[in-house]
Amino acid sequence: MxxxxxxxxxxxxxxxxxxxxxxxxxxxxxxxxxxxxxxxxxxxxxxxxxxxxxxxxxxxxxxxxxxxxxxxxxxxxxxxxxxxxxxxxxxxxxxxxxxxxxxxxxxxxxxxxxxxxxxxxxxxxxxxxxxxxxxxxxxxxxxxxxxxxFRKLDQRLAALLLGKGQRLHTTHQQLADELGSVREIVSRLLKGFAEQGLVALSREQIEIRDAAGLRRVAAG
Incomplete structure (x- = not known):
């Protein structure tokens, strides 16, 4: 100092x-x-x-x-x-x-x-x-x-993912912290996004597969 x-x-x-x-x-x-x-x-x-x-x-x-x-x-x-x-x-x-x-x-x-x-x-x-x-x-x-x-957590998560580029190097906990939520809920939502073909999940990495679909989720 x-x-x-x-x-x-x-x-x-x-x-x-x-x-x-x-x-x-x-x-x-x-x-x-x-x-x-x-x-x-x-x-x-x-x-x-x-x-x-x-x-x-x-x-x-x-x-x-x-x-x-x-x-x-x-x-x-x-x-x-x-x-x-x-x-x-x-x-x-x-x-x-x-x-x-x-x-x-x-x-x-x-x-x-x-x-x-x-x-x-x-x-x-x-x-x-x-x-x-x-x-x-x-x-x-x-x-x-x-x-x-006023916005559901899945909408906020979709909007957050769209603002970070096509390939995100982050953890589910970090995303939960940014959203003011808990990791288990964010992980469950991400799994749902993956099942819909919106994203692909791997260790500490999320790849955006369908940006238009995520924008629809974000818009509600």
Whole structure:
């Protein structure tokens, strides 16, 4: 963990920073901490205090909501150039996390402490960036709620398969995690797809055989 002065890499990923006054950019550079963690690291968990505002430079973070039963519902991913609205909400509301964030790949980020985040909110460019992010993420979450509430799991699974290319290198558990379901149900649905000639199944691999048929399933 070390202090990093934001350079070309950070400015290219977060152009909003170029609109900040010199003093604000210097404060960010002096106080933000550079953190690099391996894939599978839990960056935050429910009921933990928020440690700061993250700028992701490389890698990705998967934000999920976990049930007591162990089932998980993916909420969104944070890629380079984006940030985490749950972290923002916790800082704005002085509240603990209500979800979990886990790195999907080796991830590097800059973590801006709470006091510096609050100071940057006084800058219109940064404040607009934060609230634009809220708007985009809320739209994504509303779509997720609609899918979970109104679309059958076989429709959601078919749509998920269509978005990953002709040959998928994945496990049934990984698909279940993305759908917020359990492996046994996803495996049963995949077997049904295979019996209909829509897909071919092999170890950690799924081949799309009938994309048009899957689109019909996805459409209901």
């Amino acid at each position: 070390s202090t990093l002065t934001p350079g070309d890499e950070l400015a290219a990923l977060y152009p909003v920073l170029a609109g900040l006054p010199d003093a604000a950019r210097r404060r960010l550079g002096n106080h933000a901490r550079r953190i690099t963690v391996p894939a599978g690291t839990a960056l935050f968990d429910e009921r933990q205090a928020c440690q700061g505002f993250p700028f992701v430079l490389a890698g990705s973070i998967r934000v999920i909501k976990a049930a007591p039963s162990g089932r998980e519902l993916p909420l969104y991913r944070v890629a380079p150039g984006e940030t985490c609205i749950i972290s923002s909400a916790c800082l704005l509301g002085h509240a603990a996390y209500n979800a979990r964030g886990v790195t999907e790949t080796d991830t590097t980020l800059l973590l801006l402490p709470d006091t510096d985040f609050q100071s940057l909110l006084a800058e219109p460019a940064f404040r607009d960036f934060v609230f634009q992010l809220f708007s985009e993420r809320i739209a994504d979450l509303m779509q997720l709620i609609e899918e979970v509430a």
